[in-house]
Amino acid sequence: MKTFALAFLTFVAWASVCPAAQPAELAADAPLIQADWQDPSSLPRRFRDHCTHHTFSGRLYCSDHCGLEYQFYYCTRKSFGCCRIGFGYCDWNGLLRCAP
Numbered sequence: 001m002k003t004f005a006l007a008f009l010t011f012v013a014w015a016s017v018c019p020a021a022q023p024a025e026l027a028a029d030a031p032l033i034q035a036d037w038q039d040p041s042s043l044p045r046r047f048r049d050h051c052t053h054h055t056f057s058g059r060l061y062c063s064d065h066c067g068l069e070y071q072f073y074y075c076t077r078k079s080f081g082c083c084r085i086g087f088g089y090c091d092w093n094g095l096l097r098c099a100p
Helices: 002-017
Strands: 051-053 060-062 070-076 079-084 088-090 096-098
Touching (some): 060 070
Parallel strands (some): 079 096
Antiparallel strands (some): 051 060, 088 096
């Protein structure tokens, strides 16, 4: 029991000494990180076409010529595109990523 208590206290002391990483700084015009789903109102007007409700969730999404079962995602002016419905997200660098 003493060994466990000593190991625990060592862990707590070590964790309090290690500083956390600096928070990521986003540009002033960077959008809020969108994960999983983007409402059509968050898309620029030119990409708000071919919008419909998802069969299972009932959420509204736009495909903008992406094809059946794909959703259009917009992260920044330089990073946008198509991912499977509900699997796209914008990473901390503002780049579009598609989860498997």
